[in-house]
Every structure is written in C-alpha cells, then in structure tokens.
Amino acid sequence: SQTIHQWPATLVQPVGSPLSLECTVEGTSNPNLYWYRQAAGRGLQLLFYSVGIGQISSEVPQNLSASRPQDRQFILSSKKLLLSDSGFYLCAWRDPALHFGNGTRLTVT
C-alpha cells in the first residue's frame, strides 16, 4: 500500500535561517505531489505541485521554493525564513483522491 512520510514533525527556526522540509511517497510511481500550508485557524493554501521529476508549478509567489529531485521525493525550501512563514505544512499525493502526510508544524521566531 502507499504511504507518505514527512519530516520533521515540528520545527522552530529563527528569522533569516534556511529551511528544508522533505516528503517521500512509497508504493507508487510518478505521483502528482503537492505542498499545502495551513496558517493558524485557517484553511489550506496550495503552494506548489509537481507532476514529475524537475517539474514544479508555483501557485503563490512567496519566500519559498520546491524541488523534486527524485520521482517520489518532494522538498520545500527557503533561503531566509520570515515570520509570516510560520504555519503547518502538509505534503500530499493523488490517486486520484488526495492523501496527506502528517505535516510539519513550523514556528519562525
């Protein structure tokens, strides 16, 4: 069966520091992959999606970037974090239903 892994589960980073969140999917090949962000008490905002290795589409211009170096690996990055980057980051894949990982709770201080 397919599983999706995200790490770390929680992260506290100072303003201006870099960020790297990793997501991997097992049990499927060439999945569509997504990064969503949920601000406190808010809905889910689509940040990036990818339909294949090296293919990234951005939904919201911001301080973040995404990469897909391998078929089942999706990475969310930032060179310099802002306070407004705090939130709950969720990776997902489709089959065609959307399936989410357990998320990373990021606090920028």
Place this chain on the structure above:
Amino acid sequence: GIQVEQSPPDLILQEGANSTLRCNFSDSVNNLQWFHQNPWGQLINLFYIPSGTKQNGRLSATTVATERYSLLYISSSQTTDSGVYFCGGGSGGYQKVTFGTGTKLQVIP
C-alpha cells in the same frame, strides 16, 4: 480560480445529535473530497465523491455536481467526531484541489 464556501463555520452538538455540513463551489469541480482534521492536525480522507452519494458508517456524503454543492451528514455524533471538516475540489489537467475554510465541529458529552 475556484472559490469554495463551507457552512456553518462553527457547530456545537450534543453527543448523539445529527448534523449536515455544506460545501458550495463557484464553478464545476470533478474531484471533490471531504476531510476531517483531528486535534493533532492530521487530515483524514473521508470521501472522494465527485458525484452521487456514499456512506461509511455514521457518515455519508452527497454531491450534486450540476448544482455545484456537496453535503456531509454526520449521524449519532460522538466526541471523537470533533475537529475541523474541510471540503476541497478542483478541475483542470493537474487536478489542483482548492479548499474551503472548514467547519469547526465540537461534540459535547
């Protein structure tokens, strides 16, 4: 892009009561889903329901695609049903899913 409206935004139920949550879309969608976000932030896929009716235990969902809405029914509510319920949907080649702002449900004993 597609706009998703959920109602009610907040709901308090006595344990054992029934409820109906609604999701309206501004345009046609072909990949509608309902999710439950538990207190730990996990998003659990309840239904993938582009059209028609599905049931899973005490939960059921109905999507009327031609009228661009979906309903989630919770019967005989339990305290474990508490959390936030999201609906999401989209269209297009990459099947991006746009979410509503959720219905926060609290079931009290």
